[in-house]
Amino acid sequence: MSHEHKPALDGVEIKMGYRSLGDHLAPGDANAPGGQAVPGLADRFETRTVQPTAGDAPPWDANTKFTTVGTDVDRVDGLAKATGRAKYSYDMTFPGLLHAMVLRSKVAKGKLTGLELEEAKSMPGIAAVIALKDLGAKVRFVGDGLAAVAGQNLNLVRDAIEKIRAQLEVEEHNVDYVVADNAPALSATGEVEDDWPENAEITTALAEAAVTHNATYRVEVQTHSSLETHGGVAKWTGNDLDIWLSTQATFGCRGELARALQGKGIDAGSVTLHAEFVGGGFGSKLTAGVEGLAVCLLAHAAKAPVKLMLDRFEEHTTTGNRPGALMQARAGVDAKGKIIAWDWRSFGHCGFSGNGGSVAVPNYYTADAKVRRDHKDLAADTDPPRPMRAPGHPQGWFGAELFLDELAAKAGIDPLEFRLQNDREMIRQDQWRFAAHKFGWAAGRARQNEPGARFVMGVGLSSARWGQLGNPGRPPHGITCRIHQDGTVESRSGAQDIGVGTKTVMAMLTAEELGIEPRLVKATTGHTSDPSGPASGGSTLTPSIAPAVRHAALLAKQQLVELVAKHLGVPTADVVCKGGKIGAGQGQLAWEQACKLIGPNPIDVRGQRFANYDGKPFHGSQCGVQMAEVKIDTWTGLVQVTRMFGIQDCGLVIAKKLAESQVLGAMIQGVSYALHEQRIMDKRSGRMLNGDFLRYKITGSQDLPQLECHLHSIANGHDSVGAAGLGEPPSVASAAAIANAVFHALGAPVRHLPMTPDKVHRALAARKG
């Protein structure tokens, strides 16, 4: 790493942006180097003067030369996870540990009028029974928690659960938002039939359009399906509570539980939350939930440690979901193919809460159009939605991008040309061209399916956007960095790593700053006794903590440099840490030797996250493009995705391998969303029918395409590191690109996800019909 910044009059001059994407084409490729043969690709750099907060690490920018950052480093906790040494909440155990379960409502709507717990309390091996609802409280969905029991083993607990008498005043329920009282009227084929509200501007623009289109789209409920279910293990020591919780928001949940316990009149001297390893969250683990509080209360009542982890049915039915949606668009283009009118309305499938169903749609195609967007959340008597990887986006992008392809087809324009013509974002303009070249868009589009052939192929594309970079936090996020005399280094955050690679990122950033190998750095996450950090939400964790990791390493380095300078008798300003050595000129100490100067007490510092740089970063939102190729068996209706390519703008790439894993994982989840996953409800009982991993279908290895991604590294001038998160951005485009490929292959759109064989056959029948 080296800094070549010229100090400007009132700040530091940085170079933002990226080298031409043409430079990333393979050697030997006709287009490399320089991107000359892919017209339009070019270097995109800007310089800007930024004012880092005093004491913060100097900015990294497009000129920075890295040693570790951007390379492939194996997941630092990979071996521990693969061998079972990593202990998840699910694995925690203590002498005398009790096990617990929740009694759940079997009716979807009603009022709790009686709850008899006495018999359960008196049963053998039962240590605690608590009510989770007061008498008279509403019961809102099948699975709503009524009571919880802790006992010696799950068999005895289940016996006790069966002896609890819950009386309910049952009311009529509806679990299908499409027939909710305030739902729009639908035709027999599922098109929204309500009149569009009057709007003169839109009406005029549509009337002026050369080509218009109007269609309805629909997506089903997807559940998060984290491999580790929700729940935790609670252990009181006197008034002090330790809780191991499977969560993606350690500090948020710690606070939530502390407040809730206080509300129950329980005075906790301290609440310490642990989530060192977490088996996925995808947005569903931002709250401690009913089970999180219940396990604390049960442990308090039983005066013993208690474990309460949900089973798979509970996980599917009580911990949130990506909501279903009904979406309708009408739009028009002028004679040149420019979008001049865009009218959109959507209806979100909410649970009993009646919110959380929102749908997002791209706004960068319609800069010059008359635009209207409307959304209404519709309630149903089910478990409410929770955020899931880019809330609202995969739904809306599916509807909007498929609509755009249908509109382009009507106007006789190639989908890629149509995007290039209407997309106002420069970064994505480059990405469209690059992806088209890498994927072989033109050839894929030109391929003709034999008339009457059983198997047909097609290609499709979609854009992506996500609009969040990191935040300093209030109070600012912190990181502990320690350097020990044996040369090992610790980097500690109280925030969590839910499997995305946060620990690896921390180790790599620390190693980069100290000029050592990442293997010397032990990164630890998830204990609220360590400095605070954000939730894993909105793709903000990495960009929020990365500058703090650097700052902590910088402070620790400064202390070590002083020791070394004194030892060598050189000025501190001359001492450099690089390549595992510390020193000035000829006077160099190996890292391990230098650390011996530290003595028995380690260097122990706390770094912090400073404010983002003032002014506009190079890109305030992340752009992406994905392309997909499908092969469809027109006899059986089975869609197979054969190839996918994604390019994802991701700020500074830190841990390359894990960043790619995030992008490829999102594409896989997108295949699953497009083709397989859906919650199926029994309308009469209000109960989910496929609340398991047998009938809730998730893409498996044989269903996967050949996957490739390109990480589009951009110096964004946002803070001292310039990282971007990758939870959300690569999750937006996949299903839309696959749907467009299906449209291309069949010559008829499948407007309802998942695109199961029955729907493919209906689309084929409609095309013929």
Added chain:
Amino acid sequence: MKPFTYVVPQSLAEACEASQKPNTLLKGAGIDLIDRMKERLQTPEQIVNLLPLKDELAGVAVEANGELRIGALTTLTQLEQHQALAAPAFDGLRLATGMTATPQVRNRATVAGNILQFTRCWYVRSEAFHCLHGGRGPTCLAMTGENRYHSVLGWSDCVRVHPSNLAPPLLALDAEYSTRLGDKVRRRKFSELFPADPRAQNPEHTLEAGEIVTAIHVPAQPAGTRSAYCESREKLTFDWATTACAVRLVLAGGVITAANLVLGAVAPVPLPREKASALLVGQKPSAALFAKVAEMAYAGASPLAHNDYKLTIGKAIVRQALDEAVR
């Protein structure tokens, strides 16, 4: 899981004796049974684990008369990889075995266990629902509920489908099965293993309480025998069939001289389609013939509210199976 007595027999005779006790269930690999017990869908007082009898009851052998003897406890992997199944006559059986579940399941699951599977109906398999199956309620809830994976043929008061991949090809091959009940040893036609009247009150198979399947027998196939098995699914990895078809044809001089066509996953039992089979006999293979046979295979179908797609796809699968058998 409720506590139960676990019997580890040392011999088939011991297993037979133990299985006479009321409220006893026999366990092969336990792939599905353990899940049902965890959920308390089944709460036996005693489990007889048959796996210790693998020496006696596992393995594939070719008898002197050319007949294939498949031990009840043979794993699906053992069956699929046995050299006797390399003959084209057994293509269907081999393919059906190889596409079942996952490699992990196939390494453990037994042939008899696959054939004697409990229904996968999502109403029957949830203690929250009280449906006709097993006498838990007054009506079949799937018939008027969510039935996309249910029957389109041969159902009366219960629309569950039979989930076994192995049953259709074994029926097509005119297999037989041997059982032991106490001291009684019996050998019957494979079709007798499934209820002739697959109503809700009748279980998935016709075995008596305590009766143990010991082997499956596949007769030697005449020269010119070809077979195939195809199924439609919603995904390729670890899914159950939405429709399936097993066929066995005997070809002589380019003419089909014998045919057995059996449908799976579309009825409460694996369903031989005699009329469709009869259309094939005496004919030369052709696309037109196969299309006609496919129509006949689904003649008389009564799809439910959410599964008429099975007819379109099921007919395509019949055509594909016939195509593959004569390829």
